[in-house]
Structure formats: structure tokens, C-alpha cells
Amino acid sequence: MPEILIIIFRTILALVLLFIYTKILTKRSLAKLTYFDYLAMATLGTLAGNLAFNVKIKIIYFIISMTFVTLVVYFASYVSLKSRFLRKYLAGEPTILIKNGKILENNMAKFKYSYDYLMQQLRQENVFDISQVAFAIFEPNGELSVQLKSQNRPLTPQDLNIDTNQEGIAVEIILDGKIIENNLKINNLSKEWVYEALKKRGIKDIKEVAFAALSTNGKLYVDLYND
Known part of the structure; x- marks a missing residue:
């Protein structure tokens, strides 16, 4: 067989x-991986890369190596679920960077966390004033969790003693011009209901619909290919 x-x-x-x-x-997702997860993925990626072009080594050796790495990582992940001590070293633990509006410089230094990057992370959380922060916690996956002081948090209906209706998840009805019949059955709907709803919106051909979903309040959201 040719080498190519x-x-x-x-x-x-x-x-x-x-x-x-x-x-x-x-x-x-990649954004949620811990340092140990990244190490495992990098190792598997390196082995896979060598499997692709290093024709001098037998394929079975790479399969054995990748399988062994996977088993070790899987076992370590399982054990870390049972052991807080091991989980601390494999996945890391949260670290407080801001407490009651005060930056904890010693904790920032441990992770070489710069002030510029801290401010960038805060802005991404729509926080522009450090004095409003109750806690900012550096998570093991590299993200920053921010809790504002109680007087700086947005008002919620509960704060105003306002009752609200329970919201659920919208159900896909049409995808790529095709009706998702299983979702119709679950919600006790018929194709005739779908066609009638589209007709009321002036849509004659279901193939014009890229996406349609039914919200929990009974409203149908429709997105057309040409809108």
C-alpha cells in the first residue's frame, strides 16, 4: 500500500x-475543563498525532497507550469524586480574589493574576466598580465568579413581592423546514395545528421555516430563511 x-x-x-x-x-465544554482534564486531552492529542504520521510504530501500540491513558484518567476522575483531598490536587479549588470590595493581592500573586486581567473579567460580568463586589472567586476552570453586594444587585420580582408564572423550556416544533412529530405528540399537538398557525402568519410553505418553537405560554416563535 502506498505510504500516502x-x-x-x-x-x-x-x-x-x-x-x-x-x-x-x-x-x-472546553471552557469547563480543569487543569487535569487539559493534561489528559493534550496527552491523547499527542498520541493521536503520532499515530497519524509515525508509521514506524505499530498502530496497536498507540491504541494500547491511548486506552491506558484513558483508563488512568477515568479512574483518577472517579476516585476524585470520592476523595476531597485528591480532588483538590487534580481539579484544584476555588480561590477568593476580592472580598468585600478589597483585592486580595497574595491570592492573585499565587496564580500570577494581573490587575488588568481581573478588571477585564469583572467587565465581562458587567461589573465596573470593585467596591460593589462582595466576592470574586477564581474557579479551577479559570473562570471568575462574581457576587455583588446586596445593595448593588439588580432587583428581582421576589424583592418586590411580585408573583410570576413558572417558566419552562421552549419545545422545537419545526427544524430546517420539517415538523418534529415526536415533540408534537408530547405536547398533544397536530400537524393541522402547525399549518394553521403558520397560515395565520402568512406562511404558505413549511419549507420557508428554518426554526419554530412553542414557548410554555403557548406562543409560537417562527424564524424564516428569508426574513
């Missing part, structure tokens, strides 16, 4: 294996 075809085959195999092992290890 061998490399193509090994590359496809590497991608498939990397996808499978990654799905086994975590279902979190």
Missing part, C-alpha cells in the same frame, strides 16, 4: 479514536 494511503488511514483512525476517548472522559 497509509498516512490517510492512520489519520482517520487517530481522529476516530481521539473522538471516542474524549467522549468517554468528559462531556463538558
Whole structure:
């Protein structure tokens, strides 16, 4: 077999294996991964890369290595769920950077956390005045959690003793011009109801609809391809 075809085959195999092992290890988004997760993904990525182009090493050796890494990481993750001590070192622990409007410089220095980056993170949370912050906590995944002081938090209906209706999740009714029949059955709706609702909006062909969803208050949201 020509070497180019061998490399193509090994590359496809590497991608498939990397996808499978990654799905086994975590279902979190990249933004939610801990340092240990990143290390595991980087190791698997390196092995997959070598599997693709290092034709001198047998494929089975890479499969064994990737499987072993996956098992070790999976076992460590399982044990960390049972042990707070181990979880502290594998996933890290939250660290307070701001307390009652005061910056804790020593904690920032531990993570080489600059003032510029701190202000950037606060602005992303719509906070522009540090004195309004009750707590700012640096999470193990690198994100900053911010709690404002009680007098600086936005008012909620509960603060004003206003009763509100319980809200649920909107249900997809149409996707890419096709009715999702299973969702209709769950909500005791018919295709005739869908066509009638579209007709009232002046939509003659369901293929014009890119997306439609039914909210919990009974309102139908419709997005057309050409709107």
C-alpha cells in the first residue's frame, strides 16, 4: 500500500479514536475543563498525532497507550469524586480574589493574576466598580465568579413581592423546514395545528421555516430563511 494511503488511514483512525476517548472522559465544554482534564486531552492529542504520521510504530501500540491513558484518567476522575483531598490536587479549588470590595493581592500573586486581567473579567460580568463586589472567586476552570453586594444587585420580582408564572423550556416544533412529530405528540399537538398557525402568519410553505418553537405560554416563535 502506498505510504500516502497509509498516512490517510492512520489519520482517520487517530481522529476516530481521539473522538471516542474524549467522549468517554468528559462531556463538558472546553471552557469547563480543569487543569487535569487539559493534561489528559493534550496527552491523547499527542498520541493521536503520532499515530497519524509515525508509521514506524505499530498502530496497536498507540491504541494500547491511548486506552491506558484513558483508563488512568477515568479512574483518577472517579476516585476524585470520592476523595476531597485528591480532588483538590487534580481539579484544584476555588480561590477568593476580592472580598468585600478589597483585592486580595497574595491570592492573585499565587496564580500570577494581573490587575488588568481581573478588571477585564469583572467587565465581562458587567461589573465596573470593585467596591460593589462582595466576592470574586477564581474557579479551577479559570473562570471568575462574581457576587455583588446586596445593595448593588439588580432587583428581582421576589424583592418586590411580585408573583410570576413558572417558566419552562421552549419545545422545537419545526427544524430546517420539517415538523418534529415526536415533540408534537408530547405536547398533544397536530400537524393541522402547525399549518394553521403558520397560515395565520402568512406562511404558505413549511419549507420557508428554518426554526419554530412553542414557548410554555403557548406562543409560537417562527424564524424564516428569508426574513
